[in-house]
Amino acid sequence: MALSAIAGAILVLMLAEAARPTAAWALTRPIDEVRQVVNQSLPVLRDAHTPLTQRRRQLRTLIEHHFDFADMARIALGHHWRELNAAQRAQFTQLFTAFIENAYLGKIQDYSGQNVAVLGENSEGEGFARVRSEIIQQGKQPIEVDYLLREINGNWKIYDVTVDAISIVANYRNQFNRVINDQGFDRLMADMRAKQQQLQASLGS
């Protein structure tokens, strides 16, 4: 069901397609950005010799470079973002970043030779783009994965991922909004911290 999408979203970046040469002189396009993430993740995922902790560090650097966590945190909070002061925003962004990163890194164990085909890109208005891709797995339907990017100072950064048409950030936004509306921002922070510690513990590092 759609539930596994949340987990699946995180898996996708770790999968890779066969390296495709991109012209060095070309301006960066959204699709190149996604191909880069995919192509750089592949060797790390397949590398069985390097210790797991080191591979996680490599992947962490990689995603920090390509993802725009500040924007992601802001949209994940929806209109409640406006009600927070600067300190709360910083706190939330930091915790959300750690949470998403750990969720993503936890998926290393799940990699079992899947491939990713980057299919194409669409403009979503000035400065916004969607790159379509598929996770190809043997004997099963491919999983549709779209990357949503925006241009910041000439660089394309990923601010959301959809898996089988479910936006991960929108999914978290619904969860976060519910908790804030019913129990307040502090409760959300407490719940996220607890979840984050669970994830951290399961990573074992």
Next chain:
Amino acid sequence: MAVSEPMMGAGTKQCAKRLASLAIVALLATLMLVSTTFAQSAMGADQAAPPKLPGEKALPGEAGGPYPDPLEPFNQTMFTFNIDLDQWVVTPVAKGYSYVLPEPARHSVNNFFRNVGVIPRFANNLFQLHVYNAADELARFGINSTLGVAGLFDVADSWFGMKQHNDDFGLTLGHYGIYSGAYVMLPFFGPSSVRDTVGLVVDGLMNPMDWLLPWYVSISADAGSQAIDAVNYRSLHPNQFEEADRYAVDLYGAVQDAYMQTRTAELKRLAQ
């Protein structure tokens, strides 16, 4: 005359049954309209854009709030019920079942259920004037019921590349502009909306078994086959809940949003 009287009696009963079904649909439809109005106004209030701060570029969805959920107390109860049912009944049964039946066989069971569910898919594709999809569904049923050994193998897809075209009456209503209405967590069936619950009932009425067999037989046969379908599905997706729960801060909200986003995407796909 003497012979035809009991026949007439049976006919009247059938008729009463159909009327009762229609009454249920009408009731649900009313509920749907009421809750749709409610949900729409709640949605409007929630999604009013807040004042912009200088220097912040608008991002898609940043003004969004949670889905309106007027039935939340009921939904919460049913959500807990479904999770308990899954944890204490369906999962243990599915575990034993997977131990007995190897995975390829379970895929075949799944194929079988998808194959016999052709009527609502065919009808709703037709209702929405997706004539080629409806024709595909008919052809798939013919191919899989024969070459695919009573539907155990989806050879229409693997040999002829004909994909299944999922469709249901909830999507037909949506196609003709009916809003989803409030979110509903149904016991046994899982996440739904008022509109999609009406759809579920209407699709259920299309089951020919209900019309050919006495009601007590068809109801228990329905329940039995749905239970097998559920256990079989769970055996093919063993980590579904665990995975979702691992990454969710609020599992109820995660499931609700995943359902709503999926239905919106299905409608959009059908509109293309």
